[in-house]
Amino acid sequence: MHAVGVDIGGTKIAVGVVGDDGQILAKTRRPTHPEDPASIDAAIADAVAELAAEYEFRSIGLAAAGFVSADRERVLFAPNIAWREYPLAHKVAAAIGRDDVHVVVENDANAAGWAEFMYGPAKDAGSMVMLTIGTGLGGAIISDGALVRGSAGFAAELGHVRVVPDGHPCGCGHRGCWEQYASGSALVREAKRAASERSVRAAGLIRLAGGDPAAIKGPHVTEAAAEGDELGVELLHELGVWIGAGAASLSAVLDPEMYVIGGGVVAAGDMILGPAREAYSSHLPASGHRPLAPIVAASMGNDAGIVGAAALAREADQPGE
Numbered sequence: 001m002h003a004v005g006v007d008i009g010g011t012k013i014a015v016g017v018v019g020d021d022g023q024i025l026a027k028t029r030r031p032t033h034p035e036d037p038a039s040i041d042a043a044i045a046d047a048v049a050e051l052a053a054e055y056e057f058r059s060i061g062l063a064a065a066g067f068v069s070a071d072r073e074r075v076l077f078a079p080n081i082a083w084r085e086y087p088l089a090h091k092v093a094a095a096i097g098r099d100d101v102h103v104v105v106e107n108d109a110n111a112a113g114w115a116e117f118m119y120g121p122a123k124d125a126g127s128m129v130m131l132t133i134g135t136g137l138g139g140a141i142i143s144d145g146a147l148v149r150g151s152a153g154f155a156a157e158l159g160h161v162r163v164v165p166d167g168h169p170c171g172c173g174h175r176g177c178w179e180q181y182a183s184g185s186a187l188v189r190e191a192k193r194a195a196s197e198r199s200v201r202a203a204g205l206i207r208l209a210g211g212d213p214a215a216i217k218g219p220h221v222t223e224a225a226a227e228g229d230e231l232g233v234e235l236l237h238e239l240g241v242w243i244g245a246g247a248a249s250l251s252a253v254l255d256p257e258m259y260v261i262g263g264g265v266v267a268a269g270d271m272i273l274g275p276a277r278e279a280y281s282s283h284l285p286a287s288g289h290r291p292l293a294p295i296v297a298a299s300m301g302n303d304a305g306i307v308g309a310a311a312l313a314r315e316a317d318q319p320g321e
């Protein structure tokens with residue numbers, strides 16, 4: 001049976017019909033008005049109606065960028081959308097107005113992780129950790145074949161594990177969170193810092209950003225590194241080390257079979273993953289006496305949220321199917 005996955009971000013809502021094999025059969029999108037939750041409910045219902053004209057489905061999974069309650073019905077808090085204790089599943093079901101469809105909510109990083117676990121590089125693994133490294137650092141943990149949601153739904157917020165006491169301030173209100181070192185934002189912050197010193201080493205990076213150090217973006221760093229620029233290579237190496245060293249600490253807790261890295265940084269490939277693997281190996285407790293979990297790139301791209309949310313919704317309705 002097909003299922004629908006909905007990926008609700010701060011700028012757009014992407015909606016797709018997904019088959020049993022994880023393939024997206026049809027896709028549509030709507031703009032998001034993050035300050036107006038009711039308009040998001042209506043936009044989802046409108047997109048679902050469009051897809052229902054051609055496809056049959058009974059399960060709808062909503063991937064939401066926020067803290068989702070353990071019963072998968074409410075978004076308790078979202079940093080970029082005005083959801084506060086918001087009964088999203090109920091509201092969307094009411095907007096759709098069909099008795100025969102069941103709606104569940106998942107955290108977006110969990111949904112993406114589930115897609116990689118079911119259909120991506122971890123499909124033969126029994127456990128994995130996914131790190132989605134874009135502007136921030138999102139996490140998903142799958143242990144013994146099940147998503148780890150935690151007692152209240154707050155598990156796997158890996159970006160907010162503290163790695164540096166009194167380190168850089170974080171949007172969560174604390175300091176030194178892993179996200180402040182292992183993310184695209186951290187990469188850009190460090191690149192701008194190096195460029196603002198106007199050292200000879202930063203000349204290549206500044207040129208790629210059109211001569212303005214303040215205009216440097218992540219892809220400029222990747223581009224510079226790909227051309228062999230020393231600073232670019234060093235910045236990506238540093239980011240990789242933060243990823244790998246943090247993963248080694250996670251292995252002390254979770255001992256997963258593999259790490260899957262998604263998000264924008266994947267574009268830099270082994271320029272980041274290589275240093276990440278080295279740092280992982282050298283920081284891993286009992287290294288040399290245990291299997292080294294592979295650190296691999298995600299394969300589902302931007303569709304992971306849709307595919308994972310649909311698969312989790314189907315699983316909730318038809319366990320084992």
Ligand SMILES: [Zn+2]
Pocket residue numbers: 159160170171172173174177179
């Ligand atoms: Zn934080």
